[in-house]
Structure formats: structure tokens, C-alpha cells
Amino acid sequence: MAEAPDQARPQDENPLLSARPPATDPITYLTIVEYNLSEENLPILHDVLQDSELTSTIGWDLIHLLLPLLPTSEECLQDIATKGNPRECILKVTEALRILEFEEPQESEEDEEDGAERRAQKLKAREIDVGQSSTSPGFPRMILPPLSVLKFEILLDLLATLHRRVKTKYPSRFLSTSLQAILVAFNRATSHIDELTLSALKFVKTISGTKRPHLPPRRSSGNLLRTRTNQSEPDPEGQTEAPDDDETTLINRLLQSFITHILEDYVLSLISDEDVPGLSWSSRLMEKYEPRRIPNKPNYRKYADRFAEDEDLTGRTAILGQVVALTQDLGLKTEDLVRTILDAEVEKRGIPGTEDDPPASAEDIPLSRTGALLLLTARSVKHELYASAKDESPSLTIFPEHATILSNFVGALGPQTVGLEPEALLDTILAQALIALEKNNVGEPKDDESFAQYLQTISLISANTPSPSLRGHAHYLTTTVLRSHPHDLVRLTFIRDTLEHCPYENLKASAVSWLKGETLEANAPQAQTENEDGETNIFATPVALSTVSPFLWPDLSNHYSSIDTDIAEAWMQFRQELGFYVAALNFYYMLLQAEFLHDTLGIMQLQLSHYVEPLKKVASQFQKELASGGEKLDLEGEALEQAKADVGLLEKVIEWVEGATKKV
Numbered sequence: 001m002a003e004a005p006d007q008a009r010p011q012d013e014n015p016l017l018s019a020r021p022p023a024t025d026p027i028t029y030l031t032i033v034e035y036n037l038s039e040e041n042l043p044i045l046h047d048v049l050q051d052s053e054l055t056s057t058i059g060w061d062l063i064h065l066l067l068p069l070l071p072t073s074e075e076c077l078q079d080i081a082t083k084g085n086p087r088e089c090i091l092k093v094t095e096a097l098r099i100l101e102f103e104e105p106q107e108s109e110e111d112e113e114d115g116a117e118r119r120a121q122k123l124k125a126r127e128i129d130v131g132q133s134s135t136s137p138g139f140p141r142m143i144l145p146p147l148s149v150l151k152f153e154i155l156l157d158l159l160a161t162l163h164r165r166v167k168t169k170y171p172s173r174f175l176s177t178s179l180q181a182i183l184v185a186f187n188r189a190t191s192h193i194d195e196l197t198l199s200a201l202k203f204v205k206t207i208s209g210t211k212r213p214h215l216p217p218r219r220s221s222g223n224l225l226r227t228r229t230n231q232s233e234p235d236p237e238g239q240t241e242a243p244d245d246d247e248t249t250l251i252n253r254l255l256q257s258f259i260t261h262i263l264e265d266y267v268l269s270l271i272s273d274e275d276v277p278g279l280s281w282s283s284r285l286m287e288k289y290e291p292r293r294i295p296n297k298p299n300y301r302k303y304a305d306r307f308a309e310d311e312d313l314t315g316r317t318a319i320l321g322q323v324v325a326l327t328q329d330l331g332l333k334t335e336d337l338v339r340t341i342l343d344a345e346v347e348k349r350g351i352p353g354t355e356d357d358p359p360a361s362a363e364d365i366p367l368s369r370t371g372a373l374l375l376l377t378a379r380s381v382k383h384e385l386y387a388s389a390k391d392e393s394p395s396l397t398i399f400p401e402h403a404t405i406l407s408n409f410v411g412a413l414g415p416q417t418v419g420l421e422p423e424a425l426l427d428t429i430l431a432q433a434l435i436a437l438e439k440n441n442v443g444e445p446k447d448d449e450s451f452a453q454y455l456q457t458i459s460l461i462s463a464n465t466p467s468p469s470l471r472g473h474a475h476y477l478t479t480t481v482l483r484s485h486p487h488d489l490v491r492l493t494f495i496r497d498t499l500e501h502c503p504y505e506n507l508k509a510s511a512v513s514w515l516k517g518e519t520l521e522a523n524a525p526q527a528q529t530e531n532e533d534g535e536t537n538i539f540a541t542p543v544a545l546s547t548v549s550p551f552l553w554p555d556l557s558n559h560y561s562s563i564d565t566d567i568a569e570a571w572m573q574f575r576q577e578l579g580f581y582v583a584a585l586n587f588y589y590m591l592l593q594a595e596f597l598h599d600t601l602g603i604m605q606l607q608l609s610h611y612v613e614p615l616k617k618v619a620s621q622f623q624k625e626l627a628s629g630g631e632k633l634d635l636e637g638e639a640l641e642q643a644k645a646d647v648g649l650l651e652k653v654i655e656w657v658e659g660a661t662k663k664v
Helices: 026-036 039-048 052-069 074-083 086-098 109-125 147-165 172-188 193-208 245-269 281-289 303-309 311-329 334-342 369-386 401-409 423-438 448-464 468-484 488-501 505-522 542-552 567-593 595-601 609-627 637-663
Strands: none
Touching: 026 052, 039 052, 039 074, 052 074, 052 086, 052 147, 074 147, 086 147, 086 172, 147 172, 147 193, 172 193, 172 245, 193 245, 193 311, 245 311, 245 369, 245 423, 281 303, 281 369, 281 423, 281 468, 303 311, 311 369, 334 369, 334 401, 369 401, 369 423, 401 423, 401 448, 423 448, 423 468, 448 468, 448 488, 448 505, 468 488, 468 505, 488 505, 488 542, 505 542, 505 567, 542 567, 542 595, 567 595, 567 609, 567 637, 609 637
């Protein structure tokens, strides 16, 4: 008959008991534990680890053996955290964090649920009272995160216990190592970021002694089941000399910096689902500042409602609220955030896989620049959306402060990357500008070149970002800041440069809208027709239109010369430019219809046959090809029907223009 398992033997025959020192030396006993370690033997090992002297000697070497047996082994790990040598254990826990891998073998949803069920059964076997069985009717089935996430959470719990036990004059040296290891692991995670962020925040609260309650986990997890019954042993190498004020300040700064780096990674990990970039701060601010711009569509849900009702979005807000409150408890000042954000020096980043030496002073510890921007914006938006009118909100100016933010955060790899930054970051940057405009904090640009550079960057964001909401907010900002400049010639110069040099057709279409707005405002019945210099507003003269017309309505006679030889290539170009054509023709049609503008702006001198006729011809050729099935254009189905509608719209606008021209 096969030998019964270990737990069936008399306890004194179990090698974990019979081989305990002094029967063997500690190193030999450690080898015996490693050889006999199993889930079935964990209750016995827990009893063994109540021997504080033995646990202090071998506990730190057991950490890497126990981690794969989580969650069942957690009680033993807590024994080690409370009774092992805290300094050696901190080294082992940080080592485990650095090598923690979150990339796990792909499992089907069914396999993943089975794995969670097995871990839940293990927890149930520990006979921890959770109020009701997880399988009771009406009680939600426990869904545990992957093992790697459990490891991260428990390793941070162990670190919190260990750091409280270490008694030294310079605890920052241990804390610096731990925080860097946590960030290494956190940066590597690709899922369950909410749970990992909450664990990191809980760690900071515990280390700092903050009394604020922890945010409940987003979903049921092992966090709900953990109990702390062990009494911590004193540090065997403890020093009686307490940390001085400088050391206390240094520790606080370490935690402040750590929070900003965690915040950066958390917010930039938020996926834009259904056009919700990050926290959608800019959209929620616009709903408050400009309610008339809220789309009047059936079933349209405001961003404010979505963040109040959708579980995932309310979770984002709750986590940000925890971060804002925690940084206030840590004394992180708004002035410090602003100074970090506006620092033009290139932010220094550590080399992956390496560790910085412990800092000598608080001044040596930088905040994350992106984290600082996110935190400042979170504080500002909180005031704008939720605080009473008497509360003062931290606010930057457009010039020079927000212009500096653009320089520091946007287009770092070159102009071609502007607008391709993480959408959550762009949302944050635009939100700061919206707040500044709402408070009329425009400021003064250093010169016309810096003014144009600012507008160019914001307008490129409106052209390049994939998010429709961010494109709209960036366009609104560009338009509003452009109109804020007191000199009409500067405004015209930017519009003309955009039409002449911008490679993005959608941005050139925006320039048409700016030109239209300037023209109507300058020529309105009650308009101020003189500028600050006492001269007639240039948009109320023929000069403005004559300046931009070569780029607004260029000669297209030879523009599509390839249509007869390569119609597919010509079509690709035409589709890109179609929006600009429609915008330019609509503007011309408005000028033709507005008779009060004809003499003032010299509309009758505009001869656009070189623009309208080639467009009419090429649109007709494309429409014929589309009507025959669009095979040469590689179009079918919905794409084919959409192409017909788009070309049809252009033909309709051309028809309007021709009709208005005949009437004139």
C-alpha cells in the first residue's frame, strides 16, 4: 500500500517538525523545507514559523519558495514578515518584485474562470470567515485576479509590515530601494492596473501613517479575505537613534515622488473606450463652460452622466480622488507641481533594469513631470467641477505657462509626432488651457512667433489625434486663442500660413472657418472697423481675401493630371482634399450671397473659374467611375455608397456656387 500523505502521518513524523533545529542546523533544515514544501504542508510550516528565532534565521530564504503557492501560502508569508529579519526580508521581497512577470500564458475565458475558482477554493480551505460562503445564493461569485496580481498585492503588504519593523536612523535607504522595485513591477503590468494602483496607494498610506480609509477594491479579490493576527517582532538589528527632521522630510519626498510616478503610469494606461480619453477632463469642463455646444442628438449621453453612472468611469474618478487626497496628506504643494511642469530641462529617466542610489536629500528627488501635470489638473478640475465659487482653483496662463507645457510635453520626437501623444495626456493638456481661457488668463505671448508656434501646435493636435472629442476641443482652443490676439494682421498671417503651408487638409478646412469668422465679425453692422492702431480692420478690406485667395482657391487646372493614367492614385489624393474643397466653396458661396460684402471686400473681382471648373470636371469623372461600380477605385459596399455621397456633396456645392455667380 502506498504511503499516506504527510498530513496523515503522526505530526512528529513530518520532516518539517522532526528536523527542526536543534535536530538539524538551520541551513540543512532550510533544504528539508524546500524539498518537502507543498500546499498540504503549509499549515505545519505556519506552526513552525511561530518560532521567532528560527524564522529570523531562515524566513527570508523562504519567500521565493512560498510565492508560487499563493494564495494558500499567504499566512506563512505574513509570519515571515512579522518574525523574519526585516532587513534581509526587504531585500528578498524587492528582488521578487523586480523579477515579477505579468505576461501570463493566454487562457480562454473558461480556463481563466477555472483558475480563479481553484484559487478561491484554496482560500476557502483556509477557513477564513468572509461572512458567507462565496457560493451562497445572492452572494457574488468571487473573481480573483491573476496570480501575478495577487503576488504584487501581497508583496506590497509584506513590505508595509517590514518597513514598520525596521528601526534605523536612515529608513529612507530601505524605502528608496522598495519604491524603485515597486515601480519596476508596476511599469511591467499590462492589465488589472486599477487593482495594482490601489495596492500602491494602500502601501503609501500605511508607510506614511495616513488615517484616510483605503478605497475598496473594484471587484472581489483576495484583499477582502486577508487578516492580520501576527504580532510583529522587534528589529534584531534595531538602532535606538530615531530619524531626524531631514530624514523625515526625505521619506516624505520619496513618497510624494512615488505617487506622481504611479499616477503617470495609471492615467496613461487608461484606454480610450468610446472616445473617453483618460478622465475626459476637457469634455466635462466644456459641458460646464459651453453647455450650448453639447450635441443635441437622440440618446446622446453627456460625459458628466457617463462618469457618474458607468462603473469603470466612476472607478477612474475614485482612484484619482484617492491620489489627490493622499498627496494633500503628504503635503505636496501646488507650487511644487507647477515648478516641475514648467521646468524646461529635459526630464531625466532611469535606465530600465538599473537602480538609483538612495538620495542624500529631499532636493535630489524629482517628481514625475507628467505625474505632476496630471495631479495639478486633477486638483484644478476638482475645483472647477465640484467646488463652490468661493474656492480658489489653481490656474495657469495661456502665455507663457501653457505654451511652456506644450513645449515640454507635445512633439518631443519632432513636429510629425504632434497629436500622437497618449490621448489621456492630450486631454490633460487641453483641460488646462480650457480652464485658463474660462478665467480669461490668456497672458501675453513673448512675440508673434511664439504666438504662432502655440497655435500651430494646438491646431496640429486637432488635425492628428484620433479622438473626435479632443479634435473638437483643440479646434475650439485654436479658434479662441487666435481671436484673442488684438492685432488683425497677426491673425491674418497665421490663417494665410496655415492655408499655404499646412500639409493637413482638415486643418486647412479649419483655417477657412477662422477666416469666415473674422470676415463676418469685422463686417457686422455694429462691428468695430478700426484696429488698435486706428487703421481699418484688414478683414473689412479686400486685402485679406486677396492675400489668402491663391491658397484658398488655387489653380487646379493641372492638379489632377494623373486621373487619366492612374485614377486610383488621383482618387486617394482627392479624398484627402475633399473636405477642404467643400469648406472653401461654402465660404465663397456665402460671400456671393452676402451682397453687403460685395463692394467692401471686392467680391466681384474674384474670378474662380480656374478653381471651380477643374473641380467640377474631376468630380464628374469620379462620379462616373463610382456609378459603374467603383472597381478601379477599390470600393464596394458601404464605402462605395459613402464615396458617392461625398462626391455628390461637392457637386451640389459647385452647383450652388454657379447659380449664385449667375445671379451676381
